[in-house]
Amino acid sequence: MAQACAVGLRDISIAFPGASRAASPFVAVQGVNLDLVDGEFVAIVGPTGCGKSTLLNAAAGLLKPASGTVTIHGKALAGLNRAAGYLFQAEALFPWKTALDNVAIGLEVAGTDTDEARARARKWLARVGLAAFADRYPHQLSGGQRKRVGLAQVLIRDPKILLMDEPFGPLDAQTRQIMGNLLLDLWSQDRKAVMFVTHDLEEAISLADRVVIMGAGPASRIIGQWRVPIPRPRDIDVRLEPAFHHLHREIWAALKDEVVKGYRQSEVAS
Amino acid sequence: MRNRFTLFTLQVLVAVVLIAIWHFGSTMKVNIPALSPKPFYPLDPFFFSTPLAVFERTFKDFYTGVIWYHLGITLLETMLAFAIGALGGVLVGFWFARKAVIAAVFDPYVKMANALPRVVLAPIFALWLGLGIWSKVALGVTLVFFIVFFNVYQGVKEVSPTLLANARMLGMSERQLMRNVFWPSALTWMFSSLHTAVGFALVGAVVGEYLGSAAGLGYRIHQAEGVFDVTGVFSGMLVLSIFVIIIDTLVSAIENRLLVWRPAPAAQA
Secondary structure, three states: OOOOEEEEEEEEEEEEOOOOOOOOOEEEEEEEEEEEEOOOEEEEEOOOOOOHHHHHHHHHOOOOOOEEEEEEOOEEOOOOOOOEEEEOOOOOOOOOOOHHHHHHHHHHOOOOOHHHHHHHHHHHHHHOOOHHHOOOOHHHOOHHHHHHHHHHHHHOOOOOEEEEEOOOOOOOHHHHHHHHHHHHHHHHHHOOEEEEEEOOHHHHHHHOOEEEEEOOOOOEOEEEEEEOOOOOOOOHHHHHOHHHHHHHHHHHHHHHHHHHHHHHHHHHHO | OOOHHHHHHHHHHHHHHHHHHHHHHHHOOEOOOOOOOOOEOOOOHHHHOOHHHHHHHHHHHHHHOHHHHHHHHHHHHHHHHHHHHHHHHHHHHHHHHHOHHHHHHHHHHHHHHHHOOHHHHHHHHHHHHOOOHHHHHHHHHHHHHHHHHHHHHHHHHOOOHHHHHHHHHOOOOHHHHHHHHHHHHHHHHHHHOHHHHHHHHHHHHHHHHHHOOOOOHHHHHHHHHHOOOHHHHHHHHHHHHHHHHHHHHHHHHHHHHHOOOOOOOOOOO
């Protein structure tokens, strides 16, 4: 590969302790190999409970894999992944900080002085379309606006790797598409390596360079990868193109069985 | 309530009705031969006093200035009890929440100490600290400490794991986490218990005074009771309630100032 490897997952297995001491540990993912080159946008799609988020947490250094290694820019990861920005699915803004301070905090903790951090945060809020909302607290913003603040909060630190865990999952369909466009727009300016977890195949195809499909858990593994041949720049309308439909049908054929399996498993478990 | 004025009118009406019942019951004799051969007061003024007498006494206490000294003492005790108890509660709450081992070791003792009715401690404190203000402050502290302690402990423990993970991913050190995540979270919980904590600080002060002192509102009430001066007791209670309402309003104002970021509680019907 010509480009440098940004994130390398080598034979990763992740297990959680069993519910009781007697129970065997729950193996979430097993034997996963995945490489992200610099500037590549990879979407990971899989049925509910397949361990997509777990994999992302391993890449972030929030979780230590039971076996296998995570490498970041060629170096084995120990502790937190300092090169990465992480956009969470759940609410992760500081409720006691204004939108502006929420964005500025990433710079402030790194030692940038408050005035400069705020000035740059203001610029970032403008880039995500929230210039007029700098003084609002998170509860005064809509779900989509909070996600925009979250995006600015992560991107202001200029991480080389962007990890996203179903970031637009809780939003309504229209807002998701708009957020998708915003993300593509921001990403195309400096092309970070992106690991984007989602359960929405359409979202995955329209955003990513490569779609990785994971099988149903437990002990799920990667069952297939597809390059997305649709040229960039893209936007929402990509969903109307024949190439999109063709790819969607192909991937869905592989994914469908796993989704059914995943549901059956979660029904047995509950 | 749609109309604040209507609400206020109704609130005043409740007071007017209750005071009217009290007033007429204690000043107008009724004649019910089945109950008593002679005409009698339904609310005997010896036991219930009369509203006019109570208001007159209260006014006189303020007018002559006797009460200010006692109010000042009670206020001082309340504030000291609150400040010391809250400070201790915050520090220990933080410490326990961050060190699981310590919390586990002390857990049964904390529960034991909290289950103890504080009134029984009052004589001990009087013995140790004398009849001055410090025995009352100590009593208030034992009440305030646990309320604040439990809330701060809870607040630090229940920081959302996502928020914490986000803060770490944004590059916060342990100290920055403390300042930007744990401290504000604990503060929110502390403030949610502020009304209760201030109330208990006052309870500690007044009960302490009641059980043995030479000044304060509790002392005044106790003195009046000792000579069957019901008017004095009611007057003391009236002053006490006005005092509580003023303090509570102040606390609300401080709370609204400091917690502007918090979503407004669901609108009241």
